[in-house]
Structure formats: structure tokens, C-alpha cells
Amino acid sequence: MSTPDHFRLYVGDAAVAGIDPAHRGIAYGDGLFETMRVHGGAIPWWDRHWARLQSGAARLDLRLPDAAFAAREAAAMAQAGREGVLKLICSRGPGGRGYAPGPQADSHWQLAWHLLPVAAPSEGLTLRWCATRLARQPLLAGLKHCNRLEQVLARAEWADAAASERDADEGLLCDTAGHVICATAANVFVLRAGRWETPALAQCGVAGVCRGVLLDALGAQETVLTPGDVDAADAVFLCNAVRGILPVARLAQRRWTLHPATAQARRLLGDVHPAFVPEIS
Amino acid sequence: MSTPDHFRLYVGDAAVAGIDPAHRGIAYGDGLFETMRVHGGAIPWWDRHWARLQSGAARLDLRLPDAAFAAREAAAMAQAGREGVLKLICSRGPGGRGYAPGPQADSHWQLAWHLLPVAAPSEGLTLRWCATRLARQPLLAGLKHCNRLEQVLARAEWADAAASERDADEGLLCDTAGHVICATAANVFVLRAGRWETPALAQCGVAGVCRGVLLDALGAQETVLTPGDVDAADAVFLCNAVRGILPVARLAQRRWTLHPATAQARRLLGDVHPAFVPEIS
Secondary structure, eight states: OOOGGGEEEEETTEEESSOOTTSHHHHHOOEEEEEEEEBTTBOTTHHHHHHHHHHHHHHHTOOOOOHHHHHHHHHHHHHHHOSEEEEEEEEOOOOOSSSOOOSOOOOEEEEEEEOOOOOOOTTOEEEEEEEEEEOOOTTTTBOOBSOOHHHHHHHHHHHSSOGGGTTOOEEEEEETTSOEEEESSSEEEEEETTEEEEEOOSSSSBOOHHHHHHHHHHTOEEEOOOHHHHHHOSEEEEEETTTEEEEEEEETTEEOOOOHHHHHHHHHHHHHOGGGOOSOO | OOOGGGEEEEETTEEESSOOTTSHHHHHOOEEEEEEEEBTTBOTTHHHHHHHHHHHHHHHTOOOOOHHHHHHHHHHHHHHHOSEEEEEEEEOOOOOSSSOOOSOOOOEEEEEEEOOOOOOOTTOEEEEEEEEEEOOOTTTTBOOBSOOHHHHHHHHHHHSSOGGGTTOOEEEEEETTSOEEEETTBEEEEEETTEEEEEOOSSSSBOOHHHHHHHHHHTOEEEOOOHHHHHHOSEEEEEETTTEEEEEEEETTEEOOOOHHHHHHHHHHHHHOGGGOOSOO
16 A cells, blocks of 8 residues: 555645545546656656646646646655656645536646556567456547546456466457447557557547657557457557556467567657657667 | 535544545546435435445445445434435545556545535426437446546536526437437436336446336336427426426427326335425426
């Protein structure tokens, strides 16, 4: 369990000592979050994270703290921690009982410091297919909102799975129409006919910050993918803003060796930001 | 804004002074809730509320506090308040960063006291159709879970609507397949061919406690309903465990006068529990 030392709590532009039990994050998951890498005391892509938060806040009509104040607070925590993960959660303030958002209350938000996750296996990730399917909800698609029970259920599939499956590193999710969308905590890219593709997120899924960087850097295409398309792909990788590009070596019965295009994509991402320079590839 | 006096906070079977910022209710809406009427210092249908919570907790693999302890705490708060609304939220305890639920941490839960809502208009409710549609997710359907952004978006539709629509009391929601499911904070029953029907909730919606009571008491049927079916119904009412049966008088252009079957249903519910005896009907 994380200790309270790892958290800083705020209401609007003021630090506070505790959490108001009436804020709507607890009751409704009425909030947004960002999970950010900290490298050498700085936050890669802070501007992109903040832009996504702003875009989500506009869609949910959620008030954010002052941008400059939030950036200063996050930077101070990153500077102190040097290497790790910084998570920001912005919840809608209290509004009494009932779903009506009411007048725009100040954001109740927090910064949390976490250790870097354990290094991915050097031979590549082992994935499984999740039985959990994502609901199609265009009103929330793309947002990194705090309604994450689907991800909790999906991730629980292999926390409790039989010993033979316990070694899966991540799980791929389809939506209820059978289209591949993402992993539980990462986006997915596949190489098909020499071109990188990633699922379109008009119906569900989170539009990851690293995904956005790679769409530009790789000239990748958003498309509709089936599980068969992934299986037939020449290469597959997962990505997120904490770990960068993670090559996939196994998915159920399928095996991939590291593709030169994946190694090149990792070098490209390392050129974009030194936090993501591949160790050896 | 509610004052802290209105809340009691717990971890497992112990009262605590504050909220752990790491609990997963805030991050993921990883929890369940119950909204209960308090009448004469008692809680109608406590056993049904607890049974629903247990059923939801089993589906989400969420640990609940001890049933007898929770019942005593809720009863004490009801006894002190006499007339009002008691809301219970059970969130999954902290588990570090990431979606994996991890070992079953003690529930972080709270009881909140609220005033009764303003009385419904004696002539019946005015409803609107919400543009927001509910996603179809059988894994979460029926549960009163804390992922409620769809309801927040739906309820915001008329908080900000033009003055001419501002007098809507509630909104009806369809799912993305176009089937009528519920109101934002109530279930719906319609009278068709002399029989009460209510939407089946296999794909989405909350299986309300009052809905469950009325399915039994009225011999009602669960079915698939379109907006046209509701429009053509002989009578419509909403219901929930706080307000009982609320007759509907208007829905867009449609008008209904109070149907004898609705008046009879209200008397029936009043026989089931004195909290719901209709004042005049």
C-alpha cells in the first residue's frame, strides 16, 4: 500500500490536507487522469498530457486547476523523485447527491508518486486475449476518464488465472463488436504490409499520449482491426507514456521475433525523448 | 456543499477519520453504492439493498464490510436522522498503481446523510428524452456501480438546456441499440394492454430495489421497449427506493392523466411499506 507521503492533494489552486468525502470522483468516477513518466527529474510530453486533460475536461464540462499552477506542482514532484511515475487525477468537486453536475465546483485533484514498473522482459511481451469486451460508447471514447471497471475486470482475468497462464504480461481487448481496441493499460500497433496501424478509437479505448506521438512519428494509420488481423501481422507492439514501445513476442499460440521495423520504431521514439531510448535492441 | 458532519467513513469494520487517497474508488470508480430512504428512523428494504450490494460485490470480486456491523452503523445514522436519504458507497481498497485488483483489501466505505428530495409535482412528472445513450455492457448491467459518467452526461443535458426545457423533472435513456432502459436515477414501468412492463436490464441499467419490489407486487414483466412503445403506453411511472412510484404526466408532446392502475400501484407499494403511502392520489 502506498503511504500518504506519496500523495499531494489539492482543491483548485490550493494544497489541502485531506479528501472531501463528497467529491464526485468517489461517487461516480467523475474525473480524468494522466499517468506520466518521470525521467531525470522531468516529465516527457507534459504539454501533450495537459492538452489531453483539457480536451477531456471540455467534453465532460469539468473544471481544471490553473495550468501553470498544476505544471509547477507536477514539476516539483518530478524534480524531487527523479525517476518514476507521476499520476494526476482530477475529480469533479462536490455537488450534493444526484447526477446533476451543478455549478462548476473547483477541481479536487491529486498528484501521486509511484516507482517505475518492473522492466519488460527483454525477449518481448507475452499477451493474452481478454474475455472482457469493451462497451461501445462514443461519448466517452478516447478519454482517459475514471470509469475503469472494464479494465479492472479485464486485468482480473489473469491475476486469478490458472498457473499456466499466470505469466501473461498484458491482455488485448476487443469491443463488443469484436474489433481489437487496446491492451488494459497500453495502446497497440501492428505492422501490416509494411505499414504501422493502430485501432481507431471512435467507440471506446483511451487515446494514449505515446500513441499520439507514434501516429506522427511513424506515419501510422488508424484503422479497424480484428483478432485475425493482429494474428496475421508481421510485428506487434504495445505502447504507453510510461514505458514507451514494448515489442510483443507471444500472443496465445502466435510467436514473433523482434522485427527490424519495431527496433527502428524504438530508436525513433528514443530520438523523440531520451526517456525512451531502448536499452539494447 | 455537504459538510463533513454528514459523512461517516470506514475501512473494513473500523471507523476512520479520513479518506485514503490511494483507494480505488477515486481512481477507477471501483466500487458500488446504495441509495436508501430513511422513514421514521428506519430504512425500508435494508435487506434488499444489502443483497444487491452482495450480488454486485460477487460480480466485481469486491470485499464488503461485515454485514452486521454495516447494518448497525446504517441503523444508527437512520435513527438519528429520522427522515431523509442514506447513501452507502463501498470502494475497493488501495492496491497501488494499475488495474490489477491485487489481494482483497478491506473495503473503504462511507455513509452519507442527505435531506429528502423536494416533493414531486402532484400533477405528475415531466420527462424528456436524453440524447445520451447507454453503452451495452452485460458484465456491468444491473449493477449499481460507481462508473456513472453516462448518467452525469445525461443529467447535464437539461441542467444546461434552454429555458423552455428547464422544467423537465427527469430524462429517459435509451441504449445504443435504441431500446428504452431507464431514467437517469429511476427505473421506468409502462402499462400496455393492461399489463405493467419494465425494460429488461441484460445489457445496461441499474436493477433498482424498488423495481424489484414492484416486479413482484405488480406481477410485471421484463421486456424490450422502444420509445414508440413508451409513447403508446396507457400509463408510465418512474420508481426508486427513495421516492417510490412517481406517475408521469408528460413526455415530450405526450400527455397522460393519472391512470387508475397507477393509483392502485401506489397504494400497493404503500401497503408494502408505509414510507411509500401516497399522500393524495
